[in-house]
Amino acid sequence: MANNKSITLKNITKQYGSTVTALNDVSFTILPNEFKVIMGQSGSGKSTFLQITGLLDSATTGKVIINGSNTESLSKNELAKIRMKTLGFVFQSFHLNPNMRAYENVMMPMFINPEFTSKSQMEKRAKELIDRVGLSERSTHYPGELSGGEQQRVAIARSLANDPDFILADEPTGNLDSQNEKSVFDLLKQLSTEGKGVLVVSHNDLAKEYADTLYTMKDGVLKEG
Ligand SMILES: Nc1ncnc2c1ncn2[C@@H]1O[C@H](COP(=O)(O)OP(=O)(O)OP(=O)(O)O)[C@@H](O)[C@H]1O
Numbered sequence: 001m002a003n004n005k006s007i008t009l010k011n012i013t014k015q016y017g018s019t020v021t022a023l024n025d026v027s028f029t030i031l032p033n034e035f036k037v038i039m040g041q042s043g044s045g046k047s048t049f050l051q052i053t054g055l056l057d058s059a060t061t062g063k064v065i066i067n068g069s070n071t072e073s074l075s076k077n078e079l080a081k082i083r084m085k086t087l088g089f090v091f092q093s094f095h096l097n098p099n100m101r102a103y104e105n106v107m108m109p110m111f112i113n114p115e116f117t118s119k120s121q122m123e124k125r126a127k128e129l130i131d132r133v134g135l136s137e138r139s140t141h142y143p144g145e146l147s148g149g150e151q152q153r154v155a156i157a158r159s160l161a162n163d164p165d166f167i168l169a170d171e172p173t174g175n176l177d178s179q180n181e182k183s184v185f186d187l188l189k190q191l192s193t194e195g196k197g198v199l200v201v202s203h204n205d206l207a208k209e210y211a212d213t214l215y216t217m218k219d220g221v222l223k224e225g
């Protein structure tokens with residue numbers, strides 16, 4: 001079973017203190033090639049859901065199973081390894097290092113991956129990924145010299161650094177104009193057709209047009225449709 005690629009959440013709840021139930025009995029599965037979108041109002045629990053799915057936060061109760069491993073009993077190191085090999089993250093505010101060139105930002109996650117044994121190997125892959133997201137002309141630019149849409153494409157290239165099975169994107173078009181919204185969703189969709197499982201949480205109605213499966217989060221409850 002260990003090689004079956006999937007992320008499964010079983011009966012996840014997340015409580016903050018004794019009053020806030022951010023997630024209420026959420027179950028969910030995503031497989032490679034799928035593009036799943038979760039819509040929901042501010043405060044409905046979308047980011048909490050994505051953080052728990054991405055092993056960046058832990059649930060109060062319930063299980064997160066990634067590629068067949070129940071992550072409940074894993075050490076911090078083992079969780080970090082799963083994150084590195086299996087998951088790519090994309091955030092609303094890009095989270096690029098302003099002091100690094102575009103391709104250097106893309107190299108960053110490779111430094112913790114023992115499969116890369118030389119800097120030139122990392123550089124080569126980073127530049128290929130920059131090409132892949134259509135930014136070959138901008139490879140050596142700094143984030144401050146790139147438009148928002150270009151910065152997000154660099155962040156998507158970075159999410160691909162260690163060839164993850166899944167991409168988790170939290171409001172990836174939140175800081176973009178409508179033309180760039182489309183180019184970012186087009187790119188994420190393309191990656192899903194090439195084999196990545198892509199999970200997007202968003203307010204953006206445009207996301208619905210890309211979803212294979214659409215969900216709505218309301219008060220911590222996830223429903224299909
Ligand atoms: N660290 C925390 N401590 C206490 N409450 C929190 C914490 N993080 C989130 N919450 C609460 O959990 C609920 C869900 O928050 P979450 O950030 O997941 O919402 P969201 O759907 O991502 O909202 P937005 O669309 O504004 O990003 C909200 O009521 C929020 O106030």
Ligand SMILES: [Mg+2]
Binds near residue numbers: 046047048170
């Ligand atoms: Mg959020």
